[in-house]
Amino acid sequence: MNNKLPITRLGKFFSQDDFDINIQMGQEYLHGDLNMKLVLYRVDRQKTDNDDVYAEAGMDEIKFFPPVEFNALVKIEEPKNSTYTKGLMRYNEPGNMTLSVYITHLNDLGVDIRYGDYIGYADSEERLRYYTVTNDGRVTSDNKHKMFGYKPHYRNIICAPTQEGEFRGV
């Protein structure tokens, strides 16, 4: 058995080489043409000084690994006009952000995105909005995430906007 896990499907018509060249073409468009950059703040869960009982950290107490820039396809939902209670105390904040990122790209950068990590998205030249990962998209065992049923090639990561009291980057 050549492979630890015997992936033999489509081997005759769609090989690893074909898979790689498709990824390269996709990255050329996503990284080269669109070049949508985001910043990943991976929470250092060991060094973060959190509460013994609730595992909570206060403002600016979350320690994170060095921020990493990465490319992804970004889709942000419309802002929601909401209130906290009975039509009172209005708030309006961005909708959730869904990122589509190549698994290869994350492997090349040597990073992983986990539930609870933070991501910075440049709203403009002056403002970086922060989101927290609510679905890290690690489970990709579906047809949608596989290239022609060969193997997964991207992850969909869903993020929710976060408040400055929880995280505000560097």
Place this chain on the structure above:
Amino acid sequence: MGIPKRKNMINVYGDKETYRGESVLKRRQELLDMITKSDSFLPDSILHDDLDKGMLDYIKETFKVVSDGVQIPVIEKILTIQRWGEFSANWEFSDGDGNVKLPFIAIIRKPDVQFGSNPAIQRTIPDRYQFHYATVPTWDGNQVGADIYKIPQPIPCDISYDITIVCNKFRDLNKINKIVLQHFSSRQSYTQVKGHYIPIVLDTIEDNTPMETIDGRRFYMQNYKCTMLGFLIDSDEFEVKPAINRAFIVNESLGGATFKRSYIGKSIDITLSTIISNGTTTTYSVGESITVLFNVSINGILQQKDLHYTYEPIFGGGSSINFNGTPLQGDVIVVSYYKGNNNKMYDQFGNELTVARETFTYNGTNLVFNVLQKISSIISITTNGLVEYSDEGYQLTGKDQITLTSAPVNGSTIELVYLY
């Protein structure tokens, strides 16, 4: 039903000072030591997070269930809305997808904490009144005193928890159910928070197993709903105040009226005029003519003529004392004098009296002092300038002898002013 007998004076512990073989007082001391901080006499604060920690410890120590040779892990944190924190609490037993592996036990606290139903502490005392907790002796190197420690009544609070077990074996459910029923067979079980026993009551047991899922994943999930009957003690509300320190303040009050000193059947009127200094004036008048001036003292300290004050008799009698310095405001000036019609003094038998002033040095042994003349009346006796009082500081023990009642410091100067 007969009339119930009235029970008086129920002695819970019997006549003995032991209960179940243990000394009652010893047990009380143990309980007190448990709730008292090591570095003070006050108890520790018990706040919400302490109670939650007590619940976590209780579950961790009590809900020990072994499944397939491995103890079912307990997520040792109260799960909150910070997403990254959840992963930090359960990463040890998560799989490659980041999911928590079955079986596991989690503790979910309801965010709302209600006013408590702990029967020991209800709404009994309004306005956070401070109660006496302890009186602690103090010593600052000079004074013995005491600090009064006061604390308010603890605030009862009920905290609800869901202890959730998620597993995939019926046998695991049975094991944990047995443990829970055993521990709550008397309705409540106890955890210990900073030495205090806190009761936990089992409310209900709910099964939330998705049994109807025919196509999806199957697992068992049961919730044990508990309420902790806790209470809050906040050390910020403690009050430590010094008690009234006892200090001995001796005021010597000589009075301002004329009084009579008697000795050997003879008597003479000596006037003590008391004046309170106003802090600015240096000259004070007794308001009448002084025939013979005996002494002037300030706050009981004898003043020396010509050094501390001057007195100029005018035609045999003046009324004013001139101080060389200014007495402080409130100082008590006492002028001791004889008021007569001329500059001579006579006793009731018509004998002329003369003022004598003699000085002795205490040698450390002899408290008896003999004077040169037979004493008619004593004007004053001072030790190192401090006035001694008759019968308290000295006694007349002979016609020409006085005896001090207590020994002064060796080498002290005793000055005796008397009439003969």
